[in-house]
Amino acid sequence: MASILAILFLILSPLAGELWSSDVLPQMLNLYTATFIISGILSELNCIEQAHLQFKGTSFSAIAKQTVPFFYILYHYLHEQPIHLIDLTLVTIVGVLAATCISFLFTYRYVRFSKVIDFIWIKKIFNFGKYSFAIWLSTMLSGSIDQMMLGSMLSTSASGIFNVAMRITNLTDIPINSMSTIVFPQSSKRYEEDGDSSIKYIYERSVGVILAVLVPSALFLFIFADYVMLIIASAKYQEFVPLLRIILVNSLFAPYVRQSGIVLASSGRTRINFYMVVLTAVLVFLSNLVFIKHWGIMGAAYATVFxxxxxxxxxxxxLKKYFNVNFLHPWIYAVAFYPEFLKKMLKRNA
Structure with a gap:
């Protein structure tokens, strides 16, 4: 799958350069194809570790993946040196490679190689993987369609402004991504043991915990959006604070939608999950096409929330049909999270 995606990038990179009027973009995309192969190995190692309900390697590898580009940018910022996009792409590849090496150190003891090819399992993995790959591809596209359309319909600077706001709101994605990493192996295991009844509790509880962590951080960013934009971006982005606030509203819906994909996939309903992700990508494209035309950069934010x-x-x-999920229960778990967390902390420090 990674090889197919890499080939597609190599073929389409010249077209991307023409579409966004960039000479350097094709070179960046061609180089970036290396990450697909490396990331394929990294994902395999992370999945093996998570299947054993261990997450240290996944955590440290994720930190390494982001730390390498961060220090590269920080060094150039402190020394007031220009950042070249090709160099940044190479540094990103190094970060993925470092993450893969770290993940291997935590996972190699679980890795087993077989001399016999089990075609039954290959068929099962392929049937599951074809939908997972399509889901990943559709998710990636739906998450970047708005920025691509802003770049083509308005300007690359408009795409950059929207990207700044998205980067800030990505802080609210931390609890969602962390919980997703834990929920998938747990829900798969519980589903095999207890069936659909176990999914209801896992979904409602996981969304509740995410909301408990997410709502205060999102509320903080919403109230102090002016200062956050000033610190993270600069004064020239201050007029786009309303853009940031609109996108932050979207964070309240994200846990429900994101965790639904996790529990559908873990319960073997990858086809349904695939249809929902494809529908999301289509809606993102159509809504951005209409909203950007009418409201410009703000239209992309309206489309995201819509x-x-x-x-x-x-x-x-x-989820109501398959698991009888109650969408109010997560808020009950969210409120209960704080006294439970405080009780555990006091007990640990006693």
Whole structure:
């Protein structure tokens, strides 16, 4: 799958350069194809570790993956040196490679090689993987369609402004991504033991914990959006603070939608999950096409929230049908999270 994606990038990179009027973009995309192969190995190692309900390697590898580019940018910022995009792409590849090496150190004891090829398992993995690959590809596209459309319909600077706001709101994705890493292996295991009844509790509880952590951070960013934008970006982005606030509203729907994909995949319903992700990508494209045309950069933010609300109600119907999920229960778990967390901390320090 990674090889297919790498070939597609190599073929389409000249077209991307023409579409966004960039000479350096094709070179960046050609170099970046190396990450698909390396990331394929990294994902395999992370999945093996998570299947054993261990997460240290995944955590440290994720930190390494982001730390390498961070220090490269920090060094050039402190020394007031220009950052070249080709060099940044190479540094990103180094970061992925470092993450893979770290993950291997934590996972190699679980890795087993077989001399016999089990075609039954190959068929099962392929049937599961074809939908997982399509889901990943559709998710990647739906997460970047808005920025690509801003770049082509308005300008690359408009895409950059929207990217700044998205980067800030990505801070609210930390609890979602962390919980997703834990929930998938746990829900798969519980599903095999207890069936659909176990998914209801796992989904509602995991979304509740995410909301408990996410809502205060999102509220903080919403209230102090002016200062956050000034510190992270600069004064020239201050007029786009309303853009940041609108996108932050989207974070309240994200846990419901994101965790629905996790529990659907872990319960073997990858086809349904695939249809929902494809629908999301189509809605993102159509809504951005209309909204950007009418409201410019703000239209991309409106489209993001609009699609999230639609997918929230679709997700609600699907999970109600299969698992009898109650979408109010996560808020009950969210409120209960604080006294439970405080009790555990006091008990640990006693």
């Amino acid at each position: 699609v999230s609300i639609i997918m929230f109600f679709i997700t609600r119907s699907v």
